[in-house]
Amino acid sequence: MDESQDAAELRRLVRQIVGDTADPARVREFDDAEKFDEDLYAALAHAGLLQLEADADGTHASAVSEAVVLEELGATATSLAVSLVVQYMGLSLLCSHGTAQQREDVLEPLLAGAGRVAFALTEPDGGTDVARQMRTRATRQDDGSWSLTGTKTWITGASDCRWLIVLARTEDAGASAIDGITMFLVPRDAAGLDVSILDTVAIHSVSTCEVVLDAVVVGPGAVIGEEGRGFRQVIGTLNGERLNAAAVALGIARGAHTEAVRYAGDRQAFGRSIGAFQALQHRLADGAVAIEAARGLIQRAAAATERGDQSASVLTAMAKVAASSAATQATDDGMRLLGGFGLSREGDMQRFFRDARLYTFAPLTDEMIRNFIGEHHLGLPRSY
Ligand SMILES: Cc1cc2nc3c(=O)[nH]c(=O)nc-3n(C[C@H](O)[C@H](O)[C@H](O)COP(=O)(O)OP(=O)(O)OC[C@H]3O[C@@H](n4cnc5c(N)ncnc54)[C@H](O)[C@@H]3O)c2cc1C
Incomplete structure (x- = not known):
């Protein structure tokens, strides 16, 4: 993976926390019980992952770091990643627009993981x-x-x-x-x-x-x-929210794809692993391409956001469409590849398949994101 040493270390840290706190069986159990994993959230907060600053004075969150954390969680404890997208947005709004009192009474506890x-x-x-x-x-x-x-x-x-x-x-x-x-x-x-x-x-x-x-x-x-001016203030943070949504979608795509590749190697038909069949291999190859393309766009958009470049909003829009497409493609292909087991609640594919839907329409629908690209990147007339 083409990323800085800091990003790679952060990725390892999140993997370790998830590995120690929320193995796949626990994630499945909490999903079935429709319960929030307070322990995992506390572990992430304890590791300082609610405070990923890009600058020394701590006024701007690091888009690159948030994307790494959210991809890792999206690939495992997806609901927690979705919750974290909201936390990062709330923290950003309070950090940018909160009064001194709000920062003391609300932002500080939230950053420490005390409440959401x-x-x-x-x-x-x-x-x-x-x-x-x-x-x-x-x-x-x-x-x-x-x-x-x-x-x-x-x-x-x-x-x-x-x-x-x-x-x-x-x-x-x-x-x-x-x-x-x-x-x-x-x-x-x-x-x-x-x-x-x-x-x-x-x-x-x-x-x-x-x-x-x-x-x-x-x-x-x-x-x-x-x-x-509340809506305008929110618009100022929407770029970050879209990018973070893209990172979770990328995680879902990766989680589903990894599971499909593993299954393709294990499952046998006609005396060979089903991964030997070209029809399936091509789908998996396309999935790998979509994932790498989405990650590349997310990394470029995150870097542009941190630099304050003009290009950040269009790159973010592209990253969001690429990642949500990768997620719907990888989960649909994964369900096909797993055959009947795709529908089993003992497996994670069905959850990825369901969860992937969210970021096709939230926080902004892919249609509206395409409208944005049409208008702001291609210079075409606004369509609505
Ligand atoms: C699980 C979940 C969690 C959510 N979390 C939050 C949250 O925490 N906070 C929050 O405020 N909201 C949240 N949402 C809401 C989410 O942001 C909205 O669902 C989303 O913005 C789309 O709005 P809508 O569902 O009303 O769809 P609509 O606005 O009714 O859109 C319906 C369809 O019309 C299309 N459409 C509309 N206008 C155009 C146009 N001009 N051109 C082309 N197509 C168009 C849309 O793309 C879409 O396909 C959540 C939703 C879900 C399901």
């Missing part, structure tokens, strides 16, 4: 066009506090987090729908906040939730960053 954060943007009326569809409202009270009412859906880890970052409309949409939205820090135990777990077919080791806010009151100090 959920990020609540999507609403029932739409995820892609969320700014225009946003119904959640925050109204300022006479005493300066805010009252939040609305519904958020598909929110990762909201049931057992300590804090939620909630986007709510504080002014009517003007010329641009993305203005007039504010970011709030809401404690999970706030009165009027109700969380229910949604029944989904994938990412079972972290909850996916509906969050109902019924006149939830938070103080003036709950605003993160600038009032009315």
